[in-house]
Amino acid sequence: xxxQVAFYKGTSRLFNRAVSWWKRGPYxxxxxxxxxxxxxxxxxxSASFQDGGVRQKFIELVPEHWDLVNIELTEAxxxxxxxxxxxxxxxKYDVAGxxxxxxxxxxxxxxxxxxxxxxxxxxxxxxxxxxxPNALAAALRYxxxxxxxxxS
Numbered sequence: 001x002x003x004q005v006a007f008y009k010g011t012s013r014l015f016n017r018a019v020s021w022w023k024r025g026p027y028x029x030x031x032x033x034x035x036x037x038x039x040x041x042x043x044x045x046s047a048s049f050q051d052g053g054v055r056q057k058f059i060e061l062v063p064e065h066w067d068l069v070n071i072e073l074t075e076a077x078x079x080x081x082x083x084x085x086x087x088x089x090x091x092k093y094d095v096a097g098x099x100x101x102x103x104x105x106x107x108x109x110x111x112x113x114x115x116x117x118x119x120x121x122x123x124x125x126x127x128x129x130x131x132x133p134n135a136l137a138a139a140l141r142y143x144x145x146x147x148x149x150x151x152s
Contacts, residue, residue, distance in 0.1 A: 001078055002070050002147060004033040005119060006044065007137045010065040015049060025134030027067070031059065032119045034082055045085040045122065047113035053092040054113055056085060069140045070147040077124070084122035088113070097129075 008029035010016055019028035031044035041060040047053055061068070073081070094112035113121075116136045120128025131139060141148055 001073055001075055003073055003078060003081075004068045004070055005136075005140055006031040006033055006042070006059075006061050006066045006068050007133055008066055019133070023132045023134050025132075025137075027133035027137055030115050030119050030133045030136060032081060032085075032122060033061075033068075034078065045082070045119070046115045047091075047093055047118040048115060049093050049095070051093075053090060054085065054088045054118055056089065067137070069137060069144070071123070071140055071144045072147050073123075080124070081122040085118070088118070 007027040008016065008031075009026040010028075016028040029046070029048070031042070031046045033042045033044055035043040037043060037058065040058040042058065043056065044059045044061075045054075045056050048055060051057070092112045094109060094114050094117070097109070097112065097114065114129070116131050116133045117129045120131055120136055125131070125136075125139075128136075
């Protein structure tokens, strides 16, 4: 089953520009897409600074601001990813962990999440906290090369 991870490349907010600049890539945020619904947009799961933590929300993904990476999951893997988010809904965004981006390693808090960490963990990636949105995009593109080839 094909699902997608959306990577945000917008620069309208200072936070997004700072993350993109600091991590030396176009992306500052990511979302796991587990469905598309007419009139509602994409059913996205992530951890968001703006929304205060782990959440589910419908987002209209404007192509100028988002790059989509296709990934192939079994139905069981898709359900596991959805269940991870259900189990963690409402947990806090890792604001203190932002200090680790500037001043080196910072203690990981098991109940606070970054977007890339939440998405990666839900997908079964070990040590997902090690991947910023740019590194996660590269890793997923590499792992799912076939799913991201243009169709003929």
